[in-house]
Amino acid sequence: xxxxxxxxxxxxxxxxxxxxxxxxxxxxxxxxxxxxxxxxxxxxxxxxxxxxxxxxxxxxxxxxxxxxxxxxxxxxxxxxxxxxxxxxxxxxxxxxxxxxxxxxxxxxxxxxxxxxxxxxxxxxxxxxxxxxxxxxxxxxxxxxxxxxxxxxxxxxxxxxxxxxxxxxxxxxxxxxxxxxxxxxxxxxxxxxxxxxxxxxxxxxxxxxxxxxxxxxxxxxxxxxxxxxxxxxxxxxxxxxxxxxxxxxxxxxxxxxxxxxxxxxxxxxxxxxxxxxxxxxxxxxxxxxxxxxxxxxxxxxxxxxxxxxxxxxxxxxxxxxxxxxxxxxxxxxxxxxxxxxxxxxxxxxxxxxxxxxxxxxxxxxxxxxxxxxxx
Amino acid sequence: xxxxxxxxxxxxxxxxxxxxxxxxxxxxxxxxxxxxxxxxxxxxxxxxxxxxxxxxxxxxxxxxxxxxxxxxxxxxxxxxxxxxxxxxxxxxxxxxxxxxxxxxxxxxxxxxxxxxxxxxxxxxxxxxxxxxxxxxxxxxxxxxxxxxxxxxxxxxxxxxxxxxxxxxxxxxxxxxxxxxxxxxxxxxxxxxxxxxxxxxxxxxxxxxxxxxxxxxxxxxxxxxxxxxxxxxxxxxxxxxxxxxxxxxxxxxxxxxxxxxxxxxxxxxxxxxxxxxxxxxxxxxxxxxxxxxxxxxxxxxxxxxxxxxxxxxxxxxxxxxxxxxxxxxxxxxxxxxxxxxxxxxxxxxxxxxxxxxxxxxxxxxxxxxxxxxxx
Numbered sequence: 119x120x121x122x123x124x125x126x127x128x129x130x131x132x133x134x135x136x137x138x139x140x141x142x143x144x145x146x147x148x149x150x151x152x153x154x155x156x157x158x159x160x161x162x163x164x165x166x167x168x169x170x171x172x173x174x175x176x177x178x179x180x181x182x183x184x185x186x187x188x189x190x191x192x193x194x195x196x197x198x199x200x201x202x203x204x205x206x207x208x209x210x211x212x213x214x215x216x217x218x219x220x221x222x223x224x225x226x227x228x229x230x231x232x233x234x235x236x237x238x239x240x241x242x243x244x245x246x247x248x249x250x251x252x253x254x255x256x257x258x259x260x261x262x263x264x265x266x267x268x269x270x271x272x273x274x275x276x277x278x279x280x281x282x283x284x285x286x287x288x289x290x291x292x293x294x295x296x297x298x299x300x301x302x303x304x305x306x307x308x309x310x311x312x313x314x315x316x317x318x319x320x321x322x323x324x325x326x327x328x329x330x331x332x333x334x335x336x337x338x339x340x341x342x343x344x345x346x347x348x349x350x351x352x353x354x355x356x357x358x359x360x361x362x363x364x365x366x367x368x369x370x371x372x373x374x375x376x377x378x379x380x381x382x383x384x385x386x387x388x389x390x391x392x393x394x395x396x397x398x399x400x401x402x403x404x405x406x407x408x409x410x411x412x413x414x415x416x417x418x419x420x421x422x423x424x425x426x427x428x429x430x431x432x433x434x435x436x437x438x439x440x441x442x443x444x445x446x447x448x449x450x451x452x453x454x455x456x457x458x459x460x461x462x463x464x465x466x467x468x469x470x471x472x473x474x475x476x477x478x479x480x481x482x483x484x485x486x487x488x489x490x491x492x
Numbered sequence: 493x494x495x496x497x498x499x500x501x502x503x504x505x506x507x508x509x510x511x512x513x514x515x516x517x518x519x520x521x522x523x524x525x526x527x528x529x530x531x532x533x534x535x536x537x538x539x540x541x542x543x544x545x546x547x548x549x550x551x552x553x554x555x556x557x558x559x560x561x562x563x564x565x566x567x568x569x570x571x572x573x574x575x576x577x578x579x580x581x582x583x584x585x586x587x588x589x590x591x592x593x594x595x596x597x598x599x600x601x602x603x604x605x606x607x608x609x610x611x612x613x614x615x616x617x618x619x620x621x622x623x624x625x626x627x628x629x630x631x632x633x634x635x636x637x638x639x640x641x642x643x644x645x646x647x648x649x650x651x652x653x654x655x656x657x658x659x660x661x662x663x664x665x666x667x668x669x670x671x672x673x674x675x676x677x678x679x680x681x682x683x684x685x686x687x688x689x690x691x692x693x694x695x696x697x698x699x700x701x702x703x704x705x706x707x708x709x710x711x712x713x714x715x716x717x718x719x720x721x722x723x724x725x726x727x728x729x730x731x732x733x734x735x736x737x738x739x740x741x742x743x744x745x746x747x748x749x750x751x752x753x754x755x756x757x758x759x760x761x762x763x764x765x766x767x768x769x770x771x772x773x774x775x776x777x778x779x780x781x782x783x784x785x786x787x788x789x790x791x792x793x794x795x796x797x798x799x800x801x802x803x804x805x806x807x808x809x810x811x812x813x814x815x816x817x818x819x820x821x822x823x824x825x826x827x828x829x830x831x832x833x834x835x836x837x838x839x840x841x842x843x844x845x846x847x848x849x850x851x852x853x854x855x856x857x858x859x860x861x862x863x864x865x866x
Binding site for chain 2: 122162178212214218226235252253
């Protein structure tokens with residue numbers, strides 16, 4: 119082993135991924151593997167014209183969640199939903215999940231019941247099965263989930279398929295999960311200042327808190343697109359914020375994009391939270407993470423079908439790569455849109471309006487290298 | 493959430509699994525799922541007459557390994573090998589792996605290089621690809637691996653296929669990984685007593701230390717069995733000790749078994765360690781875990797083919813369930829053989845000769861519920 123000690127944080131997110139890829143470069147590639155590291159999920163041929171996709175995510179107490187905020191049943195649900203979200207981003211249907219858990223000594227049977235009730239509820243909601251797992255003691259609560267899904271070879275959608283002239287679409291509304299986190303962090307701070315033990319108040323700001331604690335994977339959206347006869351040209355799930363995901367599509371597809379800020383939808387409750395904290399609602403909508411909506415591109419001729427769909431918005435268009443990723447609003451005109459990565463719980467997220475002109479990339483906190491390859 | 497707090501340890505391993513299964517019971521079952529929770533890996537139909545198998549294992553610093561013992565390159569190798577071992581126990585060939593890592597702040601780029609070098613080396617050795625993963629900060633080093641494999645539908649082997657009259661076979665030798673752990677723990681204790689910082693001495697007792705730190709999955713054995721024209725009737729990998737694995741086959745197949753103790757092979761170095769610590773070598777061989785050999789049953793007519801194979805031993809035979817799991821040696825005659833679960837690092841393992849007549853089951857420390865269903 120080398121005698122040097124170089125901190126991992128010094129590599130940055132893309133440096134870390136590049137370094138990993140270097141170490142892994144000489145593993146021979148199988149002809150059945152269609153997509154390895156570099157999309158929301160890996161894709162390989164299963165047989166009978168079907169592709170399988172596989173994705174994995176880890177949720178760690180103190181990094182990805184705070185156990186004082188989230189009932190274990192919500193956490194069980196969320197751990198499945200965030201992986202299903204990666205599967206549906208490939209236009210695939212989830213089939214099987216494995217759930218591994220590291221349980222700290224202060225985790226009770228009742229908490230475990232809640233956790234697996236949440237897992238079971240999500241499996242039922244998304245029409246999938248829990249087929250395995252592994253449980254150990256651990257220093258803190260760790261959840262590691264893998265989900266396998268299926269898609270017809272002709273229907274698979276990657277990040278890399280966007281073409282100049284396509285339109286950029288978004289399901290649902292965004293910024294809510296970030297607003298929910300902001301409310302929860304504020305409640306905790308207020309209670310800590312009072313010296314009282316914390317009890318989450320899930321009644322106030324119900325919608326945004328639910329967006330944060332119990333997000334929904336948009337399996338319904340890919341089904342609706344199929345029924346409408348629309349196959350997206352590229353797709354990604356919004357885990358790190360719209361701005362960051364547009365950059366992923368741009369980089370993987372070799373295109374630029376313009377996001378029309380007034381077209382990016384947010385819920386009135388999200389706006390109320392931003393107003394209360396004197397924050398910029400556009401920063402919530404563009405840089406807030408964990409909404410698990412779908413960002414995708416469609417051909418121009420499919421736009422009328424999108425316009426007829428409930429809960430899907432056209433938020434921009436795809437341009438040549440040299441134009442880069444930009445945002446437009448009537449107030450500011452066209453300006454560069456930087457990814458402004460979302461930071462997880464242990465470094466409380468601060469969507470920074472300065473990120474419009476800032477070069478700061480995502481941090482090391484959460485590097486999903488199945489999802490972030492160059 | 494309930495107001496009660498029941499410690500998880502109070503459930504015991506099988507209680508924990510039963511409780512999880514209860515929470516998950518009403519998830520509808522798909523017709524393509526052949527085996528869910530309850531074997532070394534889950535098994536489902538992929539298409540074109542192929543089955544896919546999936547298994548997952550978590551390795552947590554301080555629970556499954558001690559970072560002062562194991563170079564990160566060995567840890568990377570081992571994390572893949574232990575999952576491949578579960579795949580080959582289904583008579584399947586590994587194809588794809590995902591590796592998720594939680595990295596503590598004291599983990600360097602050089603350590604990460606070692607980790608991924610070990611992962612890459614194992615992927616190449618077992619002919620598989622790394623297709624995804626997820627990296628986060630964490631409190632301690634946490635590795636979560638999932639491996640997907642493939643097997644022709646006609647070739648798959650479960651734990652549940654052993655029949656009365658079959659013979660019990662074992663690849664390689666056992667007890668070595670436990671002997672290696674014993675040596676490493678002893679070295680650490682001696683150095684701690686001297687007040688010096690610990691530097692592992694990997695030269696002394698090389699074989700047993702390697703068995704502990706860099707185990708090999710027996711993909712070669714299932715290939716050799718195929719070439720010899722032998723399809724095992726049941727199979728399991730030896731992660732928790734031979735005695736425990738015979739019990740798993742017995743319970744899942746509804747049979748009893750007798751293990752002939754003098755037929756269970758161990759390496760001379762394993763014996764040397766047992767002698768040095770004044771331990772019973774039979775306890776090492778029967779109850780020591782983490783050898784990752786294959787324990788399997790074959791029909792009587794296949795025994796001559798097994799006898800011709802290098803490095804595979806016939807160690808016993810399958811009997812009616814009412815006879816239970818027994819061990820025979822000329823010294824002691826026939827006696828009940830209890831599983832005497834293997835305990836992981838944080839509760840240093842003590843194969844207990846008393847376990848021959850003891851009812852103690854495996855602890856909560858590591859409950860692989862893809863592998864331990866009733």
